[in-house]
Each structure stands twice: as C-alpha cells, then as structure tokens.
Amino acid sequence: QVQLLESGGGLVQAGDSLRLSCAASGRTFSTYAMGWFRQAPGKEREFVAGISWGGDLTYYADSVKGRFTGSRDNAKNTVYLQMNSLKPEDTAVYYCAADERLNRLRIGLTGYWGQGTRVTVSS
Numbered sequence: 791q792v793q794l795l796e797s798g799g800g801l802v803q804a805g806d807s808l809r810l811s812c813a814a815s816g817r818t819f820s821t822y823a824m825g826w827f828r829q830a831p832g833k834e835r836e837f838v839a840g841i842s843w844g845g846d847l848t849y850y851a852d853s854v855k856g857r858f859t860g861s862r863d864n865a866k867n868t869v870y871l872q873m874n875s876l877k878p879e880d881t882a883v884y885y886c887a888a889d890e891r892l893n894r895l896r897i898g899l900t901g902y903w904g905q906g907t908r909v910t911v912s913s
Contacts, residue, residue, distance in 0.1 A: 792816040794886045799907030810871040812886030820864040823892035828882035
C-alpha cells in the first residue's frame with residue numbers, strides 16, 4: 791500500500807515557476823514508479839510526467855516538455871514536479887500517482903492517487 795499527499799500548489803502568474811511535492815508513505819516507495827497527472831476544469835485527467843523507480847527514466851507530455859521536470863528522492867519518500875514558464879493552460883488540479891510499473895502508470899492504470907493540489911496560472 792502506498793499513500794500519497796501532494797503539496798505546493800497555488801496561484802501564480804504566467805511565466806512563474808512552482809514546485810510540487812508528493813510525500814509517500816509505505817516501505818516500498820523506492821520500488822514504485824511515480825507520476826503526475828492533471829485535470830483542468832471541464833476536461834479529463836491527463837498524464838503530465840512519469841519517473842521510474844530509480845529516477846533514471848522520465849517521460850513527459852508534449853505540452854510540458856522542456857518546462858516541467860520530475861524528480862524523486864527515495865530517501866525522503868518524496869517525488870517532485872518542477873514547473874517553469876507556467877502558462878494559463880497549465881491551470882489544473884495536479885495529482886500524484888504511483889504504480890509498480892511505469893508503463894501502466896503512464897496510461898493512468900493505477901490505484902494509488904493523491905488527493906490533488908490546485909495550480910492556478912493567471913495571465
């Protein structure tokens with residue numbers, strides 16, 4: 791079992807940066823792939839970034855490549871999402887997710903989700 795708790799969301803202006811954190815509980819955190827999804831108002835939840843259990847593999851949605859960076863600190867049971875050059879279209883609730891397999895996590899087939907943290911980017 792893995793429990794996830796996101797933090798770091800807020801209201802920022804376009805062009806600003808923000809770092810989200812996701813603290814995980816459970817002894818097996820370091821064996822799980824971790825990821826970030828987001829859901830904008832009126833839209834379906836979409837994949838943003840995924841990180842392998844060792845942190846050596848990362849995947850990003852085309853819409854955030856070059857602006858967002860995912861990382862993890864297994865010693866702290868924490869995964870991060872550094873978001874730079876934020877745009878109004880990045881406004882969404884951001885969710886942390888975990889799964890034993892990164893390929894399964896990338897398509898949202900995981901049972902482990904955080905409660906979400908809201909990011910609002912004003913123009």
